[in-house]
Structure formats: structure tokens, C-alpha cells
Amino acid sequence: xxxxxxxxxxxxxxxxxxxxxxxxxxxxxxxxxxxxxxxxxxxxxxxxxxxxxxxxxxxxxxxxxxxxxxxxxxxxxxxxxxxxxxxxxxxxxxxxxxxxxxxxxxxxxxxxxxxxxxxxxxxxxxxxxxxxxxxxxxxxxxxxxxxxxxxxxxxxxxxxxxxxxxxxxxxxxxxxxxxxxxxxxxxxxxxxxxxxxxxxxxxxxxxxxxxxxxxxxxxxxxxxxxxxxxxxxxxxxx
Amino acid sequence: xxxxxxxxxxxxxxxxxxxxxxxxxxxxxxxxxxxxxxxxxxxxxxxxxxxxxxxxxxxxxxxxxxxxxxxxxxxxxxxxxxxxxxxxxxxxxxxxxxxxxxxxxxxxxxxxxxxxxxxxxxxxxxxxxxxxxxxxxxxxxxxxxxxxxxxxxxxxxxxxxxxxxxxxxxxxxxxxxxxxxxxxxxxxxxxxxxxxxxxxxxxxxxxxxxxxxxxxxxxxxxxxxxxxxxxxxxxxxxxxxxxxxxxxxxxxxxxxxxxxxxxxxxxxxxxxxxxxxxxxxxxxxxxxxxxxxxxxxxxxxxxxxxxxxxxxxxx
Numbered sequence: 201x202x203x204x205x206x207x208x209x210x211x212x213x214x215x216x217x218x219x220x221x222x223x224x225x226x227x228x229x230x231x232x233x234x235x236x237x238x239x240x241x242x243x244x245x246x247x248x249x250x251x252x253x254x255x256x257x258x259x260x261x262x263x264x265x266x267x268x269x270x271x272x273x274x275x276x277x278x279x280x281x282x283x284x285x286x287x288x289x290x291x292x293x294x295x296x297x298x299x300x301x302x303x304x305x306x307x308x309x310x311x312x313x314x315x316x317x318x319x320x321x322x323x324x325x326x327x328x329x330x331x332x333x334x335x336x337x338x339x340x341x342x343x344x345x346x347x348x349x350x351x352x353x354x355x356x357x358x359x360x361x362x363x364x365x366x367x368x369x370x371x372x373x374x375x376x377x378x379x380x381x382x383x384x385x386x387x388x389x390x391x392x393x394x395x396x397x398x399x400x401x402x403x404x405x406x407x408x409x410x411x412x413x414x415x416x417x418x419x420x421x422x423x424x425x426x427x428x429x430x431x432x433x434x435x436x437x438x
Numbered sequence: 439x440x441x442x443x444x445x446x447x448x449x450x451x452x453x454x455x456x457x458x459x460x461x462x463x464x465x466x467x468x469x470x471x472x473x474x475x476x477x478x479x480x481x482x483x484x485x486x487x488x489x490x491x492x493x494x495x496x497x498x499x500x501x502x503x504x505x506x507x508x509x510x511x512x513x514x515x516x517x518x519x520x521x522x523x524x525x526x527x528x529x530x531x532x533x534x535x536x537x538x539x540x541x542x543x544x545x546x547x548x549x550x551x552x553x554x555x556x557x558x559x560x561x562x563x564x565x566x567x568x569x570x571x572x573x574x575x576x577x578x579x580x581x582x583x584x585x586x587x588x589x590x591x592x593x594x595x596x597x598x599x600x601x602x603x604x605x606x607x608x609x610x611x612x613x614x615x616x617x618x619x620x621x622x623x624x625x626x627x628x629x630x631x632x633x634x635x636x637x638x639x640x641x642x643x644x645x646x647x648x649x650x651x652x653x654x655x656x657x658x659x660x661x662x663x664x665x666x667x668x669x670x671x672x673x674x675x676x677x678x679x680x681x682x683x684x685x686x687x688x689x690x691x692x693x694x695x696x697x698x699x700x701x702x703x704x705x706x707x708x709x710x711x712x713x714x715x716x717x718x719x720x721x722x723x724x725x726x727x728x729x730x731x732x733x734x735x736x737x738x739x740x741x742x743x744x745x746x747x748x749x750x751x752x753x
Contacts, residue, residue, distance in 0.1 A: 252626055272629035281630075288627040290620055301620055304613070305632035353632070 201264050203228040203388055204249065204280075204357055209258035211244050211412075218244045220412045221258065226357065226390050231383045233391040233399040233420065235433060236409035242392040243285055245409065246359045249390075250282035251275045262357070277305050281355035285362045285392075287342040289349070291335030295326055298334050298345055302352030312352065319348040322378050340371035347378070357388045364395040376402055396433035400424040408433075440583040445705055451591040453701030454598030455660075458653035459678035460685070460693040461605060462646030468622040468688035469642045472539055475546040476526060478675020479553035480519055480647050482666045484654025486563040488515045489570050489663060500572045508574050512597070512655055516648040523647025524640050532636070557666025568663045570655070594656045601649060602694055609690055614641060622688065653678075673726070680733045686746020695745055703728050 202225040211219040219241045226232045236242050247253045249260055251272035260267045262280050290298050299319070303312045320327040323344040329337060334345060343363055350358055363379065364372040376398050383389050383402070393399035400406055400420045408416035408429065416423065423429050459481055466474045488511050489498065495510070497503040530549050534542045558565040576590045609615040620628040621638045629635055657674060664670050677700055685696025704725050712722030736743065 250630060252629065271634075272626075273632050273634045276630065276632040284627055284630060288624065288630070290623045290627070292623050293616075293619060297616060301616060301628075301631045301633075304617070349631075 202226060202261075203230075203263060204390065205259075205261040206245070206249070207259045207261070209245075209248055209255045209260060211241075211248050211253055212256050213244075213253075218412055219248065219255075222248075222409070222412070222414055223258075224407050224414065224417070226388060228356075228388055229386065230405065231379075231389045231391060231403045233393055233403035233406045234409055235393050235396045235399050235406060237433075238394060239411075240409040241412040242394075242409055243361055244412075246282055246284075246361050246390070246392055250280065250359060252282075276353055279354060279356035280359070281350045281353040281357070282359040283346045283350035283361060283363075285365060287339070287346050287365075289334045289337075289342050289345050291333070291342075293334060294331055295334050295337070295345060296330045298349050299326075299330075299352055302349035304353075306352075306354065315352055315354065319351045322351075322381065323348050340367050340375070343367060343371075343375060344378075347375070347382075351382070355387055357390065358382065360389060360391045362392055362394060364393060364398055372398060396429065440585050441709070443582060444585045445702075445709055447585070447587070447591050447595075448705040448709075449698065449702045450598075451594040451660075451701075452705060453698040454594050455653055455656055455674075455697075456678045456681045456700055457598055457602060457694045457697035458649045458656070459675060460682040460697050461602070461690065462650045463679050464682040464685070464687055464689060464693040465618075465642050465646045467682070468690075469618065469639055470531070470542075472531075472542050473546070473679070474646075475543070476530075476549040476553060477646070477650060478671050478678075479550050479557075479666065480523055480526075480650040481654040481657065481675060482668075482671040483522065483553060483557060484515055484519045484651030485570065485658035485663050486557060486568075486654075486666060487518055487651070488512075488573075488655045488658065489568055490563070491515055491518070492570060492573055498570075498572055503573045508593075511570075511573060512652060515655060516651045519651035519654075520644040520648040523643040523650070527639060527643040532639075554667040554671075563663075563666055565665055567665060570658050570663060574659065576659075590656075590659050594660070597652060597656065601652060605645065605649070606690060608645075614638070618642060677726075677729055680729060684732060684736045684743060686743025689743065689745050692743055692745035696743070699744075700729050700732065703732060 204226040206222055206224045209219055209222045222245055234242055234245060244253060248255050251267065251270055255268060262278060267275060290301065299316055306312050325341055326344055326348055329341065334342065337345060347363065360379065363375050372395065379389065379391065380402055391399055391403060400423060403420040406418065406420045406423045407414050408423070416429070462477050463474065466472070491511050491514050492498050492507065497507045526549055530545050531542055534545060557563050574589065576588055578586045579589055579592060580587045609618060617628065617633045617638050620631060620633055621635050625635050678697065681696035681700045682693045684699060685692030685694070707725045707728050708722055715721040
């Protein structure tokens with residue numbers, strides 16, 4: 201049984217048909233990426249999984265359990281954690297308060313302290329800025345905070361939405377290195393990216409989303425060699 | 439010197455009253471980004487419910503109320519109004535959560551009219567003014583120079599300080615407060631943290647309405663009970679709303695600061711400007727104009743309010 205399974209998911213926003221029959225699977229321990237252009241429906245797919253939008257058709261299953269209709273705040277507790285795009289941090293609060301909110305549902309203080317310590321080891325720059333308002337962080341640091349905060353929710357499956365968005369290549373490289381570390385430590389990851397090059401480098405399997413539909417899927421290494429992908433997403437013309 | 443003391447006490451008492459009501463506007467706005475126009479009617483109902491609750495205990499006859507009467511009535515009325523605020527949100531606002539904001543605003547005006555007019559029905563509070571003063575005499579507690587320290591003033595100040603400090607602790611020092619601030623910033627991301635947004639909204643309405651009840655009782659002690667449909671409640675609500683906007687709507691400390699400023703202007707105009715223009719009584723009779731004048735000035739020069747931050751519109 202796959203850890204996460206989407207089966208023919210449709211999402212409508214008002215009159216817009218944002219997702220059409222999206223089906224995908226993520227097995228425990230995998231890093232899977234969902235790539236596609238701006239507006240293809242990548243973020244909507246993650247929102248449908250984490251309960252922020254309700255599919256009009258189809259099923260989302262996590263550990264075999266149907267999540268359709270379960271409100272977002274109840275899904276987090278089961279270990280499905282969504283680190284939202286646009287850095288989705290609480291810029292009106294300190295870095296420390298943001299991290300605390302990641303552990304909002306947890307009452308095991310010693311384990312939280314341990315996870316917090318671990319997250320700060322992964323992102324040492326956050327440690328220096330614990331008391332600082334999160335809104336004053338640089339773009340890269342905000343992204344790091346979003347991931348660190350998600351780690352404090354104890355994800356078994358981490359949904360990462362465009363961690364490279366708007367960041368300098370060097371910072372993107374740093375963040376992807378940490379994503380690899382998190383995966384190596386046993387967290388399953390579904391990574392949404394516009395930066396197909398980086399995403400295909402870290403993932404084992406990939407799905408390509410175009411205008412709300414999955415148009416291609418396969419092992420990441422194979423898709424990286426696919427002519428269409430190279431032209432459309434990797435900017436390689438030969 | 440006496441003047442300064444008297445002005446200070448008056449400012450604190452009137453400002454405290456405004457602050458209690460302003461906090462309800464600002465809390466709800468902070469979470470839902472909408473002005474709850476029915477808030478001033480919860481204040482009015484708070485005053486009248488206090489009378490009903492006092493009646494249940496037989497405390498409405500002059501001199502018949504024990505010392506415990508006011509605390510008991512205050513706490514019970516706050517609880518009833520909290521339930522009332524929660525019910526209004528459940529029935530009137532929650533079904534419109536995803537509707538355009540204008541719909542909710544119009545609904546709030548509808549709820550306001552409903553409360554005003556149900557309140558004056560015979561079986562409810564009736565259409566004759568009343569009073570809750572028998573609960574507590576406005577005794578003189580002491581004199582400083584020529585200034586009398588009156589119980590109502592000091593009680594208003596004490597109750598306000600206690601409630602505002604309590605609220606401040608709640609918002610900045612507890613798990614629920616952190617959840618409230620998270621929802622206020624970004625409802626969706628808050629839900630991703632495992633925060634039950636609906637529960638936070640319920641708690642917010644409960645707190646705002648409980649504070650409104652306290653404001654209603656203190657106002658009723660000072661001014662007697664006008665009909666629930668009387669314009670004085672609306673004016674009281676409007677001034678508190680102005681205080682919230684002047685302080686920076688959505689900001690707890692701002693609401694308290696704005697309330698003090700509004701109260702100061704009122705008291706100052708009444709006392710000093712009126713004295714200077716003794717031959718032109720209309721100058722001090724226009725005190726409401728000065729209050730709303732401040733609103734216009736603040737909106738012109740610092741639209742986000744004195745303590746507010748310039749908001750970035752999210753898309």
C-alpha cells in the first residue's frame with residue numbers, strides 16, 4: 201500500500217477547473233517530485249492533499265485512510281505536513297514562536313525540544329535569529345524557517361511547495377542539500393517545483409503536471425533525459 | 439492640580455469603557471477582517487441582561503443588593519453575552535465565511551437591527567428606560583483636594599485594567615493566544631499547524647462579547663439603561679470603533695491607546711475648551727465632532743492607526 205495515493209482528483213475554484221483527474225502515488229521512504237509550469241496546479245494538488253481545498257471528485261488516501269473531507273487541522277496530527285509556498289511563515293511573530301507553532305499539537309516536551317535542536321542544527325542560521333521577527337529574515341532564511349517549522353510537526357510525509365521560489369542559486373543549493381538530508385533521515389517527501397533541474401536531481405520519481413493534468417511520469421533520471429522535458433522545463437535545446 | 443487629577447480620572451474611566459468595547463471590534467477584525475456592526479448591541483444587551491440577572495437574585499430594589507452583587511452580576515452577564523456572541527457568529531456569520539465580505543457586513547447590520555428591536559419587546563427588556571444603579575451606590579470613597587473619588591469611576595478603571603491585562607496575557611502568553619495571532623496573520627497556514635480555525639473564531643467572539651458585557655454594565659451604571667434601540671448605544675459603539683481604528687484596528691494595545699486618546703479629547707473639550715468659550719456653548723457641545731475629527735486626521739496621515747503596521751494586502 202502506498203503511503204499517499206491520489207485517485208482521479210478534481211478541484212474547482214469557482215468556475216476554474218484547476219485539477220483534472222490527478223492520480224499519483226508516493227511510497228514510504230521515497231522522494232517524489234511534481235514539476236510543472238506556473239499555474240499548472242502544483243500548489244492546488246498539495247492543498248488538496250493537506251485539506252486546504254476540497255476535491256470535487258476523486259480520493260486522497262494517506263496510509264490507506266480516506267482524507268477527503270477531513271479538515272486541514274486534523275490531517276497534520278497524522279504526520280502529513282505541508283510546508284506552504286511563498287514561505288507561508290508568520291511574519292508578525294518571532295522565529296522561535298514560528299517554530300513553536302510547528303509543534304502546536306504536540307505535548308511531548310522533551311521530544312519537541314529534541315526535534316527543535318535537530319532542526320536548528322540543520323539550519324544554524326535560524327539559531328542566531330530565534331528572537332528576531334520572522335518578517336525581517338531574508339528570503340532564504342524564511343524558506344529555511346518554513347521547512348524547520350514543518351519538521352517540528354513531526355512529518356512522516358513532508359509536502360514541500362517550491363522551496364526554491366525566488367531564491368539565489370547558491371541558497372537553492374543549500375536548501376536542496378538539506379532536503380536530501382531530511383529524506384536520508386527517513387522522511388518521505390513530495391516536492392513541488394518549477395525548478396525541474398534541481399527537483400529531478402533530488403527525487404527518485406517524478407510527475408509532470410500541465411494545466412491541471414498529469415501528462416508524464418516516471419523515474420526522475422529517465423524524465424531528465426526526456427526530450428520534451430529537456431526543452432520545456434530544463435531549457436535545453438539541442 | 440485638582441483639575442489635572444479630575445481630568446485624569448475622567449479620562450481613565452471613560453477611556454476604560456471605550457477600551458473594553460473597542461477590544462471586541464479589534465479582536466474580531468484581527469481574525470475575520472470584518473467590522474462586527476452588531477457589537478454595540480451586545481453591549482446594550484449586556485447592560486439590560488445585568489438588570490435581568492440582578493432581578494433573578496432580587497437585587498433590583500434600592501439598598502437591597504449585597505456587596506457581592508456587582509461581581510456576581512458582572513461575571514454572569516459576561517458569560518451570557520459570551521454565549522450570545524458565539525451564537526451570533528455560528529448562526530449569522532459562519533455560514534457566510536466564504537461569501538464576499540460585503541454580505542457579512544450587511545448581515546451584521548441586520549443582526550444589529552434585530553437585537554435592537556427584539557430588545558424593546560415587552561417580553562424581553564421592554565420599551566421603558568430602567569436603571570441598574572440599585573446594584574451599587576456611587577459612593578464617595580475619598581477626597582483629594584476638592585476632587586471626589588467616586589466608586590463608579592474607580593471601579594470602571596479597576597475592571598478595565600484587570601480585563602485588559604488579562605487579555606494581553608491571553609493573547610501574548612498562552613497557546614490559545616498564539617493560535618489567535620496565527621489565525622489573524624494567515625488562516626490557511628494556521629490550519630496547517632493543526633490549529634482549529636473555527637474554534638479560535640469561537641473563542642474570539644466569546645472574549646469580545648464578554649468584554650462588551652462588562653462595558654455595557656459599566657456604561658449602564660454611569661448613564662442608566664436606555665432602550666436597546668436607543669441611539670446612545672450606537673454612538674457608544676461608534677466611539678469605541680473609532681478608538682480601535684485610531685489605535686490601529688486588529689491591534690490589542692492600539693485599541694486601549696486609541697480609547698484613552700478619544701476619552702481624553704472628550705473630557706478635555708468638555709472641561710477646558712468649554713470653559714474658554716463659555717459664551718459659545720456650542721463649542722463644547724460639539725464634542726462628538728472632535729472625536730470623529732481625530733478619526734479623519736488619523737485616517738489622512740496614518741491610515742493604519744497610531745500603533746498599527748502598514749498592512750500588505752495579501753493575494
